[in-house]
Amino acid sequence: MKELTVRATVGNIPQVTAFIDALLEDAGCSMKAQMQIDVAIDELFGNIAHYAYPGGAGDAAVRFSLDEAARTATITFIDSGVPFNPLAQDEPDVTLSADKRTVGGLGIYLVRKTMDRVDYQRRDGMNILTITKTI
Amino acid sequence: MNITKTVNGSTLNVALEGRLDTVTAPDLEQALKGSLDSADALVLDFAKLDYISSAGLRVLLSAHKTMSKKSGMKVVNVNEIVKEVFDVTGFVDILDIE
Numbered sequence: 001m002k003e004l005t006v007r008a009t010v011g012n013i014p015q016v017t018a019f020i021d022a023l024l025e026d027a028g029c030s031m032k033a034q035m036q037i038d039v040a041i042d043e044l045f046g047n048i049a050h051y052a053y054p055g056g057a058g059d060a061a062v063r064f065s066l067d068e069a070a071r072t073a074t075i076t077f078i079d080s081g082v083p084f085n086p087l088a089q090d091e092p093d094v095t096l097s098a099d100k101r102t103v104g105g106l107g108i109y110l111v112r113k114t115m116d117r118v119d120y121q122r123r124d125g126m127n128i129l130t131i132t133k134t135i
Numbered sequence: 136m137n138i139t140k141t142v143n144g145s146t147l148n149v150a151l152e153g154r155l156d157t158v159t160a161p162d163l164e165q166a167l168k169g170s171l172d173s174a175d176a177l178v179l180d181f182a183k184l185d186y187i188s189s190a191g192l193r194v195l196l197s198a199h200k201t202m203s204k205k206s207g208m209k210v211v212n213v214n215e216i217v218k219e220v221f222d223v224t225g226f227v228d229i230l231d232i233e
Contacts, residue, residue, distance in 0.1 A: 010157055035186045035216045038154070042188040046157040094225030098199055106224055107189035113223045 043107035052081025147174035152183035155191030182212035
């Protein structure tokens with residue numbers, strides 16, 4: 001398992017993406033899966049940066065593990081911010097016209113549709129969100 | 136992300152290169168701000184765009200709403216990853232994609 005801990009800021013999203021991309025490239029990940037994972041990182045780490053530490057700053061850890069036999073990558077995002085289960089959000093209505101559309105909830109919806117698995121746990125004061133994707 | 140703007144008559148062409156995400160979406164928003172007033176139509180060229188996240192969708196939706204009062208907005212040269220995002224989110228039904 002590899003792990004990176006950084007300040008949970010939007011400005012650190014590229015660093016997290018580069019960290020995971022290097023590991024995915026070593027693992028021989030397809031370009032399509034890598035880009036889908038990059039989008040998921042943007043959505044999930046971006047959520048943490050925006051909402052986990054209201055009025056303050058905190059860290060977030062990103063863990064990567066590879067199941068070589070199953071050809072799956074598992075990435076876990078951990079923060080110690082306010083409890084937030086993005087999977088408990090209502091699914092957005094993706095059939096509304098442009099006038100009625102907002103993009104609220106669209107990011108996590110996209111992650112759920114493009115990853116094989118998404119799990120959330122609240123444990124020991126931490127939000128633990130895990131995505132698994134066939135690479 | 137690189138943003139290249141070209142004016143062709145009353146049409147504004149905006150070519151994006153790189154990633155349209157949480158970090159770069161404000162750059163596109165800023166680039167379009169002001170430029171859309173003088174344009175009658177908007178063409179977004181995604182030939183060199185790697186991917187888009189929901190932060191980028193928010194900017195596209197806003198630009199689409201602005202341009203729908205005029206001659207509209209078109210998104211061209213969309214790759215497989217971007218197309219999937221448009222499909223999953225229903226943006227495929229909202230946007231004019233070529």
